[in-house]
Amino acid sequence: MKKRLTALALTLPLMAHAEIVTDTVEYTVDGKTFTGFLAYDDKAGKRPGILVVHEWWGHNDYARHRAKMLAEQGYTAFALDMYGKGKVADHPDNAKAFMTEVTANLSVAEKRFNTAYDLLNNHKHTQTDEIAAMGYCFGGGVVLHMARVGTPLKAAVSYHGSLASNLPEGQTPTVKGAIQVFTGAKDPMIPGELVTGFTTEMFNAGADFAVQVYPDAVHSFTNPGATAVGKKHNMPLAYDAFADKDSWQQTLDLFDRVFPTPTTP
Template structure:
């Protein structure tokens, strides 16, 4: 069963459609849902003033879990004219403040590929069934851990129009096969990302080229892991992790993503 908790975001968020008027309000719903007997908590965001059905975008969180950053990305997508669902890959309440907890949550969630796929597909079903969404136009974007998830869903042939990975791991035991990947792919990674070395970048290019996949890849020189998240600098200082926020790279990646979706979903 799926339970919805409804909220209206007030006017004055300062968000606007690219090339369009400022939005009066966004609507959000906290969604509790079940996958194989376990409870998960996701977050829907959309513009209720937008008429007709529009594309839906799944947002997959960093290894910290379904936190405020993931929800903020869903709200930004809603402001751009999409319905977004920030899904939960770990389970309700599993949000980490320490890297050891994040690693434990991620390890448990990814121990079984079928489990990963089931959790992703349930979230996709929820998004597709929302009144505002055209179920034939669905994309997914992920950050860090989430970037790896969306790439692997594309590799597995999940029916997605496109996926976007931000500072996600690019190597995978799953390899793209010719004719299997349905999604067009965009990847944004940092040239100084110690967690995603150049060997992974080169490996992804070869893998996708050999499989005939439509891949666009941007490498930001000197940019570290987790560059889209403003909290990365605090995390680097607190835990000594090789991460860092880069406002310019984050904005370029976001702008590129919106252009990608505009082209992907052009009528």
């Protein structure tokens, strides 16, 4: 993809000209209702699709904002829902409960992700089988797990996400696309030994991967609202403007590399 803004002007010129369409999409998995958010440029024709997986708070405005940012770059983006309709937390206790319910049964988590994958892959504005995924916090762990189990993703991008593997001990990941991890050196939730272990794991798997560690970043460094939330709940959360902009630009560069040059609609 060659439609690009500089890191310092991500939301200015293009928003004024792009014909961005957004839709709230309700879908079901095993009889349970989920709420997703689709964003795309209606004038752009078929484009690669990007799945956005939310933080542990649930499918909220932040995940939708990222989907719109991707649409402004010419992608068809779908912010999926891993918890279920209405399950959005405003307190860490609720967020932890929602997250634990999903991670306790990985087959359920995988099915929820794969349902969203199919929904995006079959959309009229998505190039078939040209799908990547990106996730934040809990969502970063989700996209890395889906990459490990061989989901046909062109790329999987994790921002301040869990790096620990949920595969059975001794099982080698089956990674089919590029992996990019962004993490903070001062994030107590993602200690250095996890970064080292992940690097070794990906190296041994022969994966196409990169890990970017920001020296001064803590958890949730991409979310402008993180600092206030961290202070409110006494958690190690804080926004880092440099890490946010740099990780976003690197992500766009990665998508340029893994996706084909778009054709004229």
